[in-house]
Amino acid sequence: MLMSRWITPGITILTCSVAVMSFAVLTSCSVDVDDENGFVVESGNTETPSTSDVGFGHGRDVLRLHSGLYDVAYVRFRIDELSIGRQDRIQVWMKTDICIGCKMVAVANLTIKTKEKKMVATIDTAWATRIMVTTGDVHYPAKNNTYCELYYHFGQYGEYNLTVPPMTRNNTNGTICDLETLKSPTYANTSVFVFYGSVFLMFFVAAFWVHCIKRCNNKGLPSNHNGNVQSNVSLEDQTPLTDPVGNKPTKTSLRLRSVDAFRGLAITNLVLGTSGDGHFWYLSHARWYGITVADFMFPWFVFIMGTSIHLSFNILLSKGQSYLSIFKKIIFRSISLFIMGVCIQPHNDLRTLRIPGVLQRFGITYFIVASSYLLSRRLQARRIERTGKCYMMFRDVTDYLELPLAFCFLTVHLCLTFLLPVPGCPLGYQGPGGPLVGENGELTNCTGGASGYIDRMFFTEAHIINIDTCSAVYRTIVKSDPEGILGSFTSIALCVFGLQAGKILHLFTTVRGRCLRLIIWGLVLISCSLILCKASMADGWIPLNKNLWSVSFIALTGGTAFIIQALFHILIDVTHFWNGAPLFYAGMNSILLYIGSEIMHPYLPFSWVPFVGNHTEYIILAAWSGFLWLAIAYLCYRKKIFLKL
Missing domain, CATH: 2.60.40 (Immunoglobulin-like)
Structure with missing residues (x-):
């Protein structure tokens, strides 16, 4: 009942916001201009004029940054x-x-x-x-x-x-x-403010509604030992913070709702991105340097995967499963993710099939981090248990192999980035290359530096994808895959940071201790990122770059993930101010939503061919698709249908 109270006002507000934005689409002015004060712009010709042509072509901007009729x-x-x-x-x-x-x-x-x-x-x-x-x-x-x-x-x-x-x-x-x-x-950001304003309004209205109802209905209920009013929610919905001291962890004690809600936040925004997310530059992926809202979602998902490794493995070990059986599950899940990532591509030509990808990186990262964590637990079980004060304060760091492993992968990444010779390119180059960069086009074949060079040598250009966001701006002619080999090294380090968050949430018993550690980790990583990139777009030692998954990039995304996890932990697990809905439902079925959105986004009812093709219609399309997938996630949760690997 409590969950449905969160959803009912959300559906009403979302429907109203979609109606308002639909009206904006229908009343928006046409792109073709022909009035007494203006001039005529022809559309339909997508050719870009060269220096030998006379005049400008139309149908897209003259620098070919995008083909839409917006911006x-x-x-x-x-x-x-x-x-x-x-x-x-x-x-x-x-x-x-x-x-x-x-x-x-x-x-x-x-x-x-x-x-x-x-x-x-x-x-x-x-x-x-x-x-x-x-x-x-x-x-x-x-x-x-x-x-x-x-x-x-x-x-x-x-x-x-x-x-x-x-x-x-x-x-x-x-x-x-x-x-x-x-x-x-015209002001270009009206639709995005209406959409996200409606989302935040939905949250606050639902929170006000739920807490007013609870205050009215629970006046006579007894209070628990913390002074909080006990609600009528089932024990499965009230996830304790940690297992009681001296007791073995159980499924209910380690399934933190805040972790699922955080995962739901990442997967929901990934679904919105699949639908275009309004085609706003700050909601789409960065062209090369810098970072946007969309660039956080994939790294956050990797971070949460690390958090879940610690919590889920403790559940399995508490049930008495052997290390060998858990390792077999690691192998099965990693291979399944990799194969699924290869198979959900929109074409089946084996001569040009893309080998790296999002799910492929999930599989590789999961295998290495989960295997190292399982080895740590195996070695830890053979050691004599210590109870010293200093040890208890830092036991989330001293007992495990993952942090040294992350440091090793970061070191290898930096050495290859700055020391690997790339033919015809400056040593340590991290730029986009292309004919527009450099004095005489000497950086034309240097796209991605060492990262792009390794991918082209290992996979060949036939089996990697070109970075569209980069090629549209810099006119690049060689390929560099955003999910390539070198970026997987920093992805592993980011997953280890998430694993560290899981240890903090489980091993420390006080709310203050957990949140303080999460925030300190977050601030340290964010500070490291700002130092490495010199708080600039492209002038730092290691610029922020999602396409390369640079060290500064994973430090910033990992640092923000620590802080958001602390915030969600307080709001959901500690104060119970928010129950995590509707993001919680998406987080419980993240694989289903990701694979479903990748396969179904070109089809009705999840998308349609735009009528106008402006920001407002694209944000409506993204909102509608996101609403459908959240509804599917909720129905699957109610029917206890979960896609697990």
């Missing part, structure tokens, strides 16, 4: 005979801020005779853009060939006039292009 502005270039002469041409160059270290790219040649429609450029608005207008047929913009330049962050669906001034005799490349706003841009 775009329209800029008309205005020139006259006084500026360039009747027969002369000008060349337009552009660069976006997200392309870190890139050169300017020539996107169009314009003359006085260029058609009016071909004078309009479609420009991406997610990041600021630098524009330079030079004389025609120049190799690269310079001080003596530039009419004007502009650095500006355009707004979505805004319309602008950019006037090219005449070239002065002593031009010093400092002339600012004259920009006039014809139509004010």
Whole structure:
């Protein structure tokens, strides 16, 4: 009954929010513009103009960052005979801020005779853009060939006039292009605020409702030894924090609801990401450097897998299962995850079948961490039990082999990253490569540095996937798999951090001791990450990079996971302020939701071909898909259907 009270208001609020956003889709303005104050933009042509073409192409932004009809502005270039002469041409160059270290790219040649429609450029608005207008047929913009330049962050669906001034005799490349706003841009983030605002509103309304009902209904119930009112929830729903001192752990004592809710948070956001998540840049994966909301989910899932290893293995050992039988289960689950990851790909051509992948990394990481933990427990069982005060304070560290193992894998990762020679590339290079980076294209084949090189040598390019987020920006021509070999080393270290969180939650009996240790671990890892990346996008010793799973990346994601686990532990396990719904249901069936969303996302009723193709419709699509999978998870929980490997 308590769980259903959380869900009923959530369904109502989510339905209302979807209706509001649907209305926004239907009333949103069309991308094609044709009014008395604006200008016409043709759609449908997806070709990008080269320097030999005359004018701009349309249908996607001129830098080819995305093919959608969202996050775009329209800029008309205005020139006259006084500026360039009747027969002369000008060349337009552009660069976006997200392309870190890139050169300017020539996107169009314009003359006085260029058609009016071909004078309009479609420009991406997610990041600021630098524009330079030079004389025609120049190799690269310079001080003596530039009419004007502009650095500006355009707004979505805004319309602008950019006037090219005449070239002065002593031009010093400092002339600012004259920009006039014809139509004010629209605010691009309305739909995401409505969606996530509805989610948070659902949480607070449900919490208020549940606690008001409990306060009214439980006034006469007796209190427990902590002074908390005893509710009428079954013992299976009230998960104790740890096993009583001196007793063997049991299933109910070690199945922490906060861990399942945290896992549900990660898998729910992975499902939203499969559906596009609104196509907002901060909700999608980072292009190369930096980190976004989507970049946290996969690492958090790896972290929680480590936490679950400790808790589940203690359950198995408490039931008297042998170490050999548990090891057989480790082998079976690891192989199953790997094979399943290979088989759920959208094609079956063995000549181009992708070998690495998300579930494949889960399988490899699980096998190494779980096997090492089982060995630790085996060695620990043979030692004489100690009870010293200093030992009891640090027994989550001293009794196990996993932390030294994580340190070894991180050391190997760093040595290969910075010391492995990659043909034609600087030693220790961690950038995206591609023809846009470097002075003369010398980094074209250096995508991913040592990580990409190892994957290409081991798997060959036919069996790895190209990083679309990187290739769209940097025009990369060689492949580097985001779930490659070198990234698995740091993934193992991250899983060990999650294992450490599981030990803390189980071995220490006081809430203060558990939360303090979790927060300290989190702050230490976050501090290490900030030091390694120098709190910058690309200027640090080890930049944040999800595609490479850099050390700074797993330190930041692991540190935040420690802190969120502490927060969930307080809200769910300690204070019982929140019962974890509906994330708890998703966490109980995470494999089912992940595999189901990967297979079913192209089909009705989980998705549809967009009618408008703007942010609002994509966020509705993601919200609908997420709602369906949460409903499926809840029904499976009620029917006691769980997909386990």
